[in-house]
Amino acid sequence: xxxxxxxxxxxxxxxxxxxxxxxxxxxxxxxxxxxxxxxxxxxxxxxxxxxxxxxxxxxxxxxxxxxxxxxxxxxxxxxxxxxxxxxxxxxxxxxxxxxxxxxxxxxxxxxxxxxxxxxxxxxxxxxxxxxxxxxxxxxxxxxxxxxxxxxxxxxxxxxxxxxxxxxxxxxxxxxxxxxxxxxxxxxxxxxxxxxxxxx
Ligand code: SF4
Numbered sequence: 001x002x003x004x005x006x007x008x009x010x011x012x013x014x015x016x017x018x019x020x021x022x023x024x025x026x027x028x029x030x031x032x033x034x035x036x037x038x039x040x041x042x043x044x045x046x047x048x049x050x051x052x053x054x055x056x057x058x059x060x061x062x063x064x065x066x067x068x069x070x071x072x073x074x075x076x077x078x079x080x081x082x083x084x085x086x087x088x089x090x091x092x093x094x095x096x097x098x099x100x101x102x103x104x105x106x107x108x109x110x111x112x113x114x115x116x117x118x119x120x121x122x123x124x125x126x127x128x129x130x131x132x133x134x135x136x137x138x139x140x141x142x143x144x145x146x147x148x149x150x151x152x153x154x155x156x157x158x159x160x161x162x163x164x165x166x167x168x169x170x171x172x173x174x175x176x177x178x179x180x181x182x183x184x185x186x187x188x189x190x191x192x193x194x195x196x197x198x199x
Contacts, residue, residue: 012013048077051085054099060169062088063098079106141165141188149189167194 050065062085069075082103086093095102105111116125116132128136148164167185169178185193 044081047122053174054095054102055105055170056098056102059090059096060171060173061091061095063095063099063102079103082106082154145188161187161191162189163191165190166194169195170192171196 014176021130023123033127044066047066047068048071050067052065053065054061063154065079066083067079068078069077071077080103082100083093084091084093084099091099103105113126115130117128117133117136118125144165145162148162150159150163167181167190168179169185173181180191
């Protein structure tokens with residue numbers, strides 16, 4: 001359809017449109033309600049935000065986990081969206097493809113969520129509780145360290161070494177947890193200490 005609109009007519013119509021929009025924005029008449037009705041609610045408004053660190057690599061980008069469910073009311077958190085933390089000094093809101101897909105990693109049905117143990121000579125892994133896993137690790141640490149700790153070398157110099165055990169740390173740690181790990185490992189006398197990302 002052709003509309004024969006003069007320049008003066010066009011300016012008049014545009015002016016009327018602007019006036020109507022402005023009146024609506026200021027709360028006049030039904031315009032405001034009509035305008036509000038077609039604006040979709042921001043989907044993250046009512047969610048719980050949890051800040052964390054990407055678990056994948058030594059860049060340690062900051063992420064924000066969005067979940068439904070009020071934990072303080074005893075409800076279960078339901079993760080449904082993850083994005084980069086714009087306030088984080090490392091990544092400023094950006095994520096690489098691995099980090100951007102971390103929700104699928106967190107919710108994967110094949111993800112291990114409990115410690116697993118394979119008995120000596122066994123062929124299958126069995127789920128055990130966190131308490132049982134911690135007890136086993138503590139027992140193994142104590143027994144091996146007691147049996148192999150070297151307090152002095154052959155010249156009688158104090159060395160406090162424990163060389164029959166090693167420790168592999170993960171890179172997706174905060175500075176605080178990495179520092180705590182370092183202190184625990186070195187205070188035990190462990191010499192073989194490495195990191196998955198060699199940082
Ligand atoms: S988002 Fe990518 S670059 Fe950042 S920590 Fe995760 S894997 Fe590393």
